[in-house]
Amino acid sequence: MKKKSRTKILLIDDDPQALEITEARLRANGYKFKGALDAVEGINLIRSEKPDIILLDVEMPGVDGFSLCKIIKGDRSISKIPIIFITAKELIGDVEKGFEVGAVDYVLKPVNWDRLMGKIEKLLSS
């Protein structure tokens, strides 16, 4: 298990406030944080930074979260990185679709941080 300070978590979300809050939370918990505002920026960052966990919003302009997830899963160099969807989108089939495209979890906004931190820790320890 990597040291917490070396664990790099990346969030791709078109809402800058979400990036700000998440960065604050993750840093407060001792994780390294990288953020991107759209899919193109995000995929480049993933390829260059190789994060340990990817947090992914679904509703984004241009390439959405589900499509981006498929792209990541299609790229061998990064396909093993676990992905957690964090989204306000909660319609029938969305959660199922999230798991279908290869995510390990699906978290609804507003985020319950205690629970999310628990999930991240569990994921890293496995």
Next chain:
Amino acid sequence: MKLIERIKKKTVFLSIRNKLIILFFVIALLPVILGYITLLVYQKSIKEQVRASHFAMEESLVKLVDQYVVDCQKVIIDASYQQTIIDGVAYWNLPKLRNRFSSVHKRYKNFTFILAEDRNGVVKVSYPQNSGIIGKKFSPKVNLSIKKPGISDVFCSNYIRELAVVVVYAPVKNSAGRIIGTLIGGIDIKTLSSMLDKVKPDKDSYIYIVDRKGVILSHPDESMLLTDLSEESSMVKKVIQDKTGVESVMDYRGTKMLAAYKLTPLSKWGVVFQEPFRNAYANLIRLKIFFIILTLVGLAVALYFSIRFSSMITAPIHDLQHGAEMIGAGNLNYRLNIKTRDEIEKLAKEFNSMAEKLNESYSGFDEKINSATRDLKEAHKEIEDKNLKLKESDRLKSEFLANMSHELRTPMNAIIGFSSLMEERIYGEISAKQEDALGKIGKNAKALLQLINDILDLSRIEAGKVVMSPSEFKLTQLVDEIVVTMEPLIRPKSFELTRNIDERTPELFTDRNRLKQIIINLLTNSIKFTKEGRIAIDARVVDPGDKVEISVEDTGIGIHENDLPYMFEEFRQADGSSTRQYGGTGLGLSITKKLLDLLGGEIEAQSVYGKGTKMVFRIPVKMEETEKV
């Protein structure tokens, strides 16, 4: 007969026409039968009349014959007493006798010849002169009694030209009373016959005469003369026994004759008077023929009129039948034109008005059906349009919900996120006052979030977007799980939470998460409105094992009786202030009710204001697949 064959073939159908014909014919036959009976009765009396008149003729004929013969006998007897004759015989003065005979012969035309015999039967003299017979015996067959006068039987003589001879004779006596000879006269039978012929009623009738032994002495057919009929003819046999009668016989020519017979009283000859049947009964036969012709004509006329009349009666019925067929076949414009001035004309009128009405109502029907079909098509199109619009608006609603959820949660995420960052001092130290304010921001934000979630829940249920996913589970386990979840809410309060799940409750097959949500909703309410006392969760099986009844009872503030009916409507908390006081969105119970609907259950609220509330709901132990939405 064709009719009878038809009746035999199909006994079911006999047309009215044929029935009427038979009826009329039978009626016409009745007078014919009566006429025939009358005829039979009259025939008998007519026959009797005919026979009586026939016999009357016979009697007069008999009289004529007897008179003729008796006259002959008288003349000969008279002559035998004449002195001239006695003298002539006594001395056989032949010229004198011949002279005498001539005058007698001339005076009475009844004799063919007159002659005299001597005592030994030898002919001495004859008139007319017949030299062949003089000195001979008259006939070896005829033995005349010389003592008394008499009439001979019929016989044939070699010396007489006539085939059949009958003679009358009388002895001639001298003054001393001694028989000295016999006077003989040959009866002129031809004259008699022609005399009788004048009397007979027609030329086909004839009379024949037999002597007392039954031998024919007079007959229109000369070959029949001297024929002995005493054995051959029963009638002749009867007549010579002095019997009389009228009979029908076949004569020698094979013609049927009506015959009357009687013996002449003095000369004892049988007189038979025969008249051909057809002549005797001419009137009767004419009557019969007339009757038969009349009958036949009558029947023909009756038949003709019965057929005409039957046709007249049945023709309009045929028209009616035809009309019914036409209308039955759908030709509603068909009308009957019957002018019989009777019930059938009335019937035809009714029929026409019926057809009229049918026509009207049918055309009305068509109209109605067409317009109904048009309406239906329009309605169908409208429904399709509406359905399309509905689908569109449904899609829009789903889209709206998705956007709402996203658009509302995103700012809520920021509000809650930042306030919690500050409250947890991740952004640095804060004052007590700031912490209090941040706590209030977080609390309100969470309430708002709950409201958003409830509205979304409700909308989804109403939109039928909620999919039921039933599974098998134990109710006790679920309740345990719920109590554990609710523990943080219960702990600060000073009441007791009891649960009593009937152990006979079977495993449930329903949507576990929805049931959990229902119980949590009810429990949350009870916790919210109860300060102290007790909250009890009870469950038991009801409705012969098909349903499970679960109740959540509290000793909370209770609900006003007036408010009970509205409990399950949206945004209905007991009063507006309670939302501020107790929190909650006011949507919990209506969501609960809608979820119960989805599970096939029902809910009921019992409450005493100020004492507490009991919420009771029942759901099927096994959820029906159709309950899936």
